[in-house]
Amino acid sequence: MIRDMPYIAAINEAVYLEMARDEDVLLIGQTVTEEHNEAFERDFGPNRVRVTPISETAEIGVAAGAAIAGKRPVVDCTMAEFLLVAMEQVVNEGNRFHYMSGGQVKVPMVLKAGYGFTAGWAGQHTGSIYGLFMGVPGLKVALPSTPADAKGLMATAIRDDNPVLFLHHFLLLLETGPVPEGEHLVPFGVADVKRPGSDVTLVATGWTVHRALAAAGRLAADGIDVEVIDPRTIAPLDIETILASVAKTGRLVLVDQATRHASVATVIAGEVAEHGFSSLRAPIVQVTAMDTTIAYSKTMESFVLPDEEKIVAAVHEVVGARTGVA
């Protein structure tokens, strides 16, 4: 059965079901016994559900060590920026152990954190810093945009034998959507076409998927049929689906909440400029956040973020672009 439920509840449901299914799955973090999370400790006990001190390096290192030793820890790291105090453990330890040990060691752990809290959280808490984790060998990264994907990607993350960074979007926490009951797995490395279309390919992740869909709706009124693709995982990144779409539309706009040079957008642009070049009829346009820290004040915060207007303008730009080469 499919019910409507909030994004955050869908994530928790996945963790809960996996914990019920496999007693090696653990849940640790600073907030795991907080309000709304009581079910975990109640049903799985204080051994498998543990509150950690404010010590991210220890939390993540402990998770890696427990994973080497056979457990499958999920670490709730709260916010993406908090990973930065433990960055070495995220990008230079557990993700390399399988390789460095010649295949002896496995490190199945999930690091869950929120990002993109552009709601007045100011300079140090609002980043869309997933770009930092792309291109890191051995690390997988999921960025769900809907409750169903959030549930399915979390379940897949927990079953994966590699470290997975699961980044949920803070501005989507209470957004509701249909979510399948029971086991629901969304495969990694498979982009989802959130809206089919034939004129322009629009790729977006997380919160910007919804901005892109809204823009697509408006553009439809102008007679422009936009296809909206959500990669869902950015490592692995499903370039094939994007290339297939561009082969059809010839036009690509990339939307990203990150700053331009730390974005998924730039990575996709690079792939398509190499592997989809012959399909392109217009420049690949990126609609990203501007290159600033996020200011506290709403006027300034909104100014630097991608939004519907900017997406619509970019699509008009690529549709209006003259085709071909000098």
Next chain:
Amino acid sequence: MIRDMPYIAAINEAVYLEMARDEDVLLIGQTVTEEHNEAFERDFGPNRVRVTPISETAEIGVAAGAAIAGKRPVVDCTMAEFLLVAMEQVVNEGNRFHYMSGGQVKVPMVLKAGYGFTAGWAGQHTGSIYGLFMGVPGLKVALPSTPADAKGLMATAIRDDNPVLFLHHFLLLLETGPVPEGEHLVPFGVADVKRPGSDVTLVATGWTVHRALAAAGRLAADGIDVEVIDPRTIAPLDIETILASVAKTGRLVLVDQATRHASVATVIAGEVAEHGFSSLRAPIVQVTAMDTTIAYSKTMESFVLPDEEKIVAAVHEVVGARTGVA
């Protein structure tokens, strides 16, 4: 006067001259009184030259605090990976303080570290992880490829009022080249055309600049005239020079020692696919490291790195590419 000197000596000369020029410049780090570095402590004293414990978070945080309070610290962080244990201090603190304080605070500090030590240093010490620091608002990043640039970029870094990450390449340390005596400043955000050419634009940084130049030499014999550009700083990134070159050549190959999705190459590809699209006569081809941790064994290490052969092949590919659009 211009003398030949090794890359590492040129860097040290810049730090030395800036320390002699401005008593607010400090030098701290774990190795600052090591062999070959004796001159610093001897000439500037133990107050301005301090050995730090193996505590990168403290080292960099201390530098940021001293900078807020009016000093201009240079932190020798030894190796890029060691920054990861202090990543939060590198990308989410000092780089944001000028902005978050509405312009009150300045954080002039230089973080110096080596990267790319693909000489058997294995999984955790060989990364070309500069991609992590691109697109981070408020942070500048220099990647010198020659002794002269190394000296000039270091001097500019020390005089800059923002945090600067100065990443030198370990495989270049003892490479010699001509270096101007006395004050020598290389501006940030100004790419250098290391070799002019008209058929293909080749962009590379650090150690790959020399691979690119060697490839260009070989290609000249095949009658292909390659322009080699070194951005020198990747934040700010001089896209204009690259666009001007592509406007001339119509073909772009990007060489990068980083893994593809964490590379400068992908960022440049994204910019050119948007702003230089109409000049392009061929796909933008990236020659990057393969998506693996670096193995210890030489056979495997070499296999995944960009090299002359791969660059030559990529240039032939873009030259042979059919022009235009379907």
Next chain:
Amino acid sequence: MTATDQVSESVLDISRQVEMYRHMVRIREFEERVKRTFAEHPGVIRGHTHLADGAEASIVGSLAAIRPGDQVIATYRCHGYPIALGTDTSAMMAEIFGRATGLCKGYGGSMHLVDLARGFLGTSGIVGQSIPQGTGAAYAAQLRGRGEVVLTFFGDGASKQGAFHESLNLAALWKLPVVYVMENNSFSVEVRTEEEDANAAAGEPLATKARAYSIPGVTIDGSDPLVVHEAVAIAVARARSGAGPTLIESKVYRLSAHGNSIAPPGVPLHFPEHEAIARYGDVAEYEAAKRGDPVPKFRAHLVEQGLLSVAEGDSILDNARAEMQRAVDFALSSPLPEASAALSYVYA
């Protein structure tokens, strides 16, 4: 500095004690207005806001022990320090309301107040990360050689971050002029200290951690500004003399919740109940803390000692309330920043 100087510096004359009380009241009234704003002007304050109510004695007692030229650094829970250092409360309120007239022109917000001119170097919103920065400011002070010190404030939870450990070791080694004031309010958000700190779990004070750095560590009653002042003054004198850092564990009880609710779009922000009640149902604990409220307690002490009349006390309160009303009025009537101002100050 001689031992006599230390003692004389730690005995405060009447006017300074009253002044301390006045600052405590000002901090409390400021925080009350911030809290009320969530109800009275919904949407005006954004993001996450952390109040200093309950810590006034600790803040004011500490800052009474320093002199001009000294510097202060803190965390996201940062409203109290600049008030006591003389920062204009209207500019502070305007900052918290995100206005162009704010202390940081609307860039920083509640968590990131900075007043460089008054020695308030700023904050980090990331737990523990301003500790090395305060240590670095102390390195700069040591190099200046004018005997200036830096007070570095942080919470009990921050001592669980590696940054704490690395900084104290380095400061001890370099004999830096820094005083580490840990405000132990028994909670990290809603986690009780004994749930996350091994010293606390073993019934030992958190100041025990000083042993790991061979520096003095003291635990004090942070609800009494005179006690705080005395302990901090001794530590400051030690720092000024070149003998190095001290760790002070100042025991306080925050009287509000950790911060306002963490609300995604559509959910109104508000200041929830204290975690002792909301999470642990421990009304008795919270009521006891209320009875120990440092602000009325210090007033009672001053009155009892004949240092403050009831009328003077009332007038201090009235003035503080009027000041904070002006701050709110100023902030509300100030413009929001131009949107495009977002592109200024990215680089210095």
Next chain:
Amino acid sequence: MTATDQVSESVLDISRQVEMYRHMVRIREFEERVKRTFAEHPGVIRGHTHLADGAEASIVGSLAAIRPGDQVIATYRCHGYPIALGTDTSAMMAEIFGRATGLCKGYGGSMHLVDLARGFLGTSGIVGQSIPQGTGAAYAAQLRGRGEVVLTFFGDGASKQGAFHESLNLAALWKLPVVYVMENNSFSVEVRTEEEDANAAAGEPLATKARAYSIPGVTIDGSDPLVVHEAVAIAVARARSGAGPTLIESKVYRLSAHGNSIAPPGVPLHFPEHEAIARYGDVAEYEAAKRGDPVPKFRAHLVEQGLLSVAEGDSILDNARAEMQRAVDFALSSPLPEASAALSYVYA
């Protein structure tokens, strides 16, 4: 486990003492061959290699205190542990020579030995970072509930990393079955401990840091395997019993330089002189350390106690040399990995 068990476990019978000596000799001879390789077969070893000579007594004494099912984690200075755990030295040498037949198939190299089957979980080349990982393995052991423990080895310098502090606090709080063995060799590369550690600078032992976590901290003579064994056995018993972690500061002196030279392309790798001489010109210190060399010292003790004859001692040495010759021969005659194998094992 009762007190009597503890004592009996800490009294080692003759055969175990001789066995310990044998492992010490094997480690020493392995490291000697690694060192000689730089001269005899230049280019065969790449990157950075860190030897355990001088720490043999500490390593072997520690590992004699654990039993099958227990686990071990360490740093880049990692050759000693697997040898004592029974790992095939030919596979180890082949790994250090970068061969396809290596313990990690040539992926890891000298700094990253792993032998999961024997409980050697691996290493981190980044200072301090395996400490939380060892702590996590202990969490897994606690959950398994079979009384297994984890020994976590690291250097004195590593106690300057935040990871050390965060891990010990967490382990103390969760009463994890982990023993932290800090091998204090008085140096971090070439920095002397008292230059970078505030306890050391104040003349206090580094084990003092245990106070910050309210756990036992002991400082022992790491050059005597029986002393080490006893201290680690007590800590292991404590860990098994559920009482939590112990910090053991084991004082050793490394007899080689920190590591081989750090050489960019074109400069031949070699093993330089010890920093006491190369950097501080302190020949006397180094000579004294040589006189205290734990390997001949333990041999002399065993002979003196009548537990080992000279002939037995010689045959242990001969066997070890022959074993290491076989290891070198095996490694040299083994093929390098296929280049394209670089693309295997990226993901599990």
